[in-house]
Amino acid sequence: MDIAAYMAEVGQQAREAATAIARSSTATRNRALLATADALDAARDALAEANSKDLENGRANGLDTAMVDRLELTPARIDGMIEGLRQVAGLPDPIGAITDMAYRPSGIQVGKMRVPLGVIGIIYESRPNVTVEAASLCLKSGNATILRGGSEAIHSNQAIAECLVTGLRDAGLPDTAVQVIRTTDRAAVGELITMPQFVDVIVPRGGKGLIERISRDARVPVIKHLDGVCHVYVDSHADPEKALKVAVNAKTQRYGTCNTMETLLVDREIADDILPLLAGAFREHSVELRGCDGSRAIVPDMLAATEDDWFEEYLGPVLAVRVVDGLDGAIEHINRYSSQHTDSIITENYTRARRFITEVDSSSVMVNASTRFADGFEYGLGAEIGISTDKIHARGPVGLEGLTSQKYVVFGDGHIRA
């Protein structure tokens, strides 16, 4: 297979489909989403069969249990995909919204109209349900999509792609508005991220290694976050009860997510009092603590943290702990070591809360709330395609709006510039 030629064809088809889908009505796009949901429901046997091929191959190729688990399309996960499609169909359509329309002194009326970005490339790893999640958000926001899933999920993804094609046809939209790449050749990714003539933005979802590679090599804008090194800072003016509740939730509510706290910062002024309580709470959850010297002077049974620990995204029951010199020390630590994902202060002090949200340069800054809230659903975006820790275009959880742009519309009545 000539990968470059194949990808150019996929790109060209996506570019053409993008025009059709951008012009389609809200009802048409919703119909495609709902018809895809119906098609998935009708294709449960075919999905199971395709998925079992992937699972067999995966086990034969020695995939680890966690990977095999992510690969599996259980009936509950198929239900989840169907439900997700129906939810996205129910979200308000961002496309065509005109805002800020105002008259200018010249007499022209100027506003902004929300429009699709065009063609979105999604690169992801093993979970086949991402195929539906990502495609549904791109479709709803009027974009054409090119999906490149993990090679270990190729049969499952192709089976899902057939349901998407059924949905698109039912709505009278071009089949090529959503394309799942049919080759597992890695060269396809290299092509996808270097075709600015066909692809407007790339959204990679996966491990830090994948995302670093893509960001380095892409010739197309990338919406991404590399990792989530999130902090909770317990200020000396914290309500201890809130501090305990939030810190424990931020770490233990789920270990493997990017918005999980990885480093706990404690104000030196209250460390003697609160650190033993916090350590006790984490011990109950079997969280391994790695502390700075100051922390270990108070709670001696912590392991010693090294410089590397401050940068580490554990994604597991391990927590770095550091005693800092008040708010200034906390902000300095965060702006140095944080991945600019999500950071929270626990305090009852108005001025410190205000300084924290102003001076911490992260995509989500919080006061007296768990970092686990940094999520498209929790923020009311309806769904998210990912979380961005970049500053350009989209920052924080990225929902439908992040997959759109705004153009200027100008209404006149024969107006000319003087």
Place this chain on the structure above:
Amino acid sequence: MDIAAYMAEVGQQAREAATAIARSSTATRNRALLATADALDAARDALAEANSKDLENGRANGLDTAMVDRLELTPARIDGMIEGLRQVAGLPDPIGAITDMAYRPSGIQVGKMRVPLGVIGIIYESRPNVTVEAASLCLKSGNATILRGGSEAIHSNQAIAECLVTGLRDAGLPDTAVQVIRTTDRAAVGELITMPQFVDVIVPRGGKGLIERISRDARVPVIKHLDGVCHVYVDSHADPEKALKVAVNAKTQRYGTCNTMETLLVDREIADDILPLLAGAFREHSVELRGCDGSRAIVPDMLAATEDDWFEEYLGPVLAVRVVDGLDGAIEHINRYSSQHTDSIITENYTRARRFITEVDSSSVMVNASTRFADGFEYGLGAEIGISTDKIHARGPVGLEGLTSQKYVVFGDGHIRA
């Protein structure tokens, strides 16, 4: 001079200054702008002296008259810089604005806060007044700036840089919040556009060649437009008087700007009637017309347009003219040949106006208005750093808001995720 080391130092200093400027108050940043204005006013002799060196060198090196003209800092241009600084000081501060704050079902309150991008690199050609224009917008929006002007303006730019430093010091901001690169070595540009650790976005201003090179080689996001191939489409339902007025204004009000019309499209249905009138009006302005066969059948003294003419940004008194098959033909032509800058329809027909603004995929789409309105001042942005024909981040005229990002702020009261 070790260019890589020098640029890394400039970058590091900018990154550090960015934190200080991001935290500075509106009043502080305005004071820096006003003090720079005063410093320029007091430095008129020094500016004239530095500028005369550049002018002498330019003439000695055989710069053409247009280039020498752009290079000159006349008293009127210095007045313009001073006035520009005062205007920017008077603009509303975008930084810190919190919007969309709302309670979520979980009880947390979520909103968005506008924040600076960080460090902005500006690359431009001969006009030294761009130094002040660009620096003032970046400063107002809380960003640190690295400016790289044309090598032929190096003395003028350094003299202006001294005034900026005076302004920054007067306001108690770090000198390094605005840095003008002190070398004319082209390698400095190569470094500037490949330091994502120090630079958050590049705004190139200049010819298409410069911008293409920068976009190709940059490892940092670029806000740009390559060229302005703008269209006016005269629909069969146009009011002929408006059509004439707008078409003539769009072409002749100023020839050298990116929002000037370069191709006129005329609906076949009214071409026999209106094309002779339009041609006559352009003849009065000595505009050379290059027409398609259909146009030349009606106005025989036009030159014959070639395929290249549809892509051409003449930036002068030349206009391509094409007869098209109604609105569909116009949209097809525009979406194929337009540089997605600004396109306008002249029509009294509601449905056609609505289709045009929806289906033309350009950064500004207009009805019955001159393309010359596509401009930050005319749109009410106060000023513009440039015009973007990209879809990511900023589209159309880019003002202060385009130099900012939004982070999420979350307020809780000990809220945890269930």
